Amino acid sequence: MEVRVLGMHGGEVQESRSSCYLLDGHVLLDAGGGQALLSEGEADGIDGCIVTHAHLDHVYGLPLLLDRRYGCPTLEVRSIAPVIRTLTTHLFNDALWPDLTRIPDRASPFVRFVEVTPEVPVRVAGLEATPVEVSHSVPAVGWLVSLPGERPVVFSGDTGPTTRLWEMATARAARAAFVEVSYPDRLARIAALSGHLTPATLADAIGRLPPGIPIRLIHLKPELAAEIESELAPLLAAHGNIGIARAGATYRV
Ligand SMILES: [Zn+2]
Numbered sequence: 001m002e003v004r005v006l007g008m009h010g011g012e013v014q015e016s017r018s019s020c021y022l023l024d025g026h027v028l029l030d031a032g033g034g035q036a037l038l039s040e041g042e043a044d045g046i047d048g049c050i051v052t053h054a055h056l057d058h059v060y061g062l063p064l065l066l067d068r069r070y071g072c073p074t075l076e077v078r079s080i081a082p083v084i085r086t087l088t089t090h091l092f093n094d095a096l097w098p099d100l101t102r103i104p105d106r107a108s109p110f111v112r113f114v115e116v117t118p119e120v121p122v123r124v125a126g127l128e129a130t131p132v133e134v135s136h137s138v139p140a141v142g143w144l145v146s147l148p149g150e151r152p153v154v155f156s157g158d159t160g161p162t163t164r165l166w167e168m169a170t171a172r173a174a175r176a177a178f179v180e181v182s183y184p185d186r187l188a189r190i191a192a193l194s195g196h197l198t199p200a201t202l203a204d205a206i207g208r209l210p211p212g213i214p215i216r217l218i219h220l221k222p223e224l225a226a227e228i229e230s231e232l233a234p235l236l237a238a239h240g241n242i243g244i245a246r247a248g249a250t251y252r253v
């Protein structure tokens with residue numbers, strides 16, 4: 001599977017873009033600010049979207065993406081029920097943004113939201129995707145994504161210390177993982193309150209993943225990135241399979 005990192009940061013400062021990953025060229029995982037980097041043809045070619053949770057740095061690009069897709073087939077956006085509820089109640093509510101589930105008409109709207117059940121796989125435009133609940137400050141899931149029959153790639157989304165996602169990743173022999181680390185250890189209290197990892201709590205998460213698989217670290221708060229990276233240096237030196245994801249990179253996993 002091919003993973004193109006359109007946005008990987010937990011915020012936006014200058015060039016950094018918030019969470020958005022293009023899978024195999026046509027499925028979007030989260031729709032933060034990174035969606036702006038899609039070309040016109042690429043935006044039109046998106047034929048599925050899965051969402052980890054409803055925080056703005058993961059969804060604010062969705063209204064803007066849909067607004068680029070005139071004449072395209074309805075985009076199906078999948079996530080767990082509380083996330084769909086937040087998006088329809090607070091974002092596509094005809095106040096903050098038009099209700100694009102009714103425009104131009106209910107038969108063929110810009111977007112259709114589809115609820116998924118934790119740990120039940122769904123087919124998304126040729127990929128198999130399984131949501132697994134994680135420990136964030138709002139309802140949130142990580143996703144295991146694969147080509148049918150292959151070992152999955154894990155996307156943590158935003159999470160603090162959690163167990164089930166790593167259990168599922170191990171049970172299904174994940175082939176690679178994109179794992180968040182948002183704050184330096186100095187801000188461990190804020191990380192705990194907001195449901196994020198620091199280098200110290202990340203080390204525990206990595207110990208629960210299949211050993212030796214490629215792990216790319218994501219969601220660093222951009223203004224804290226240098227501090228996080230220096231704290232990560234010993235971990236990265238000890239594990240050649242772990243590295244910080246590069247914005248704009250395409251990974252074959
Ligand atoms: Zn986030």
Ligand SMILES: [Zn+2]
Nearest residue numbers: 053055136158
């Ligand atoms: Zn979040």
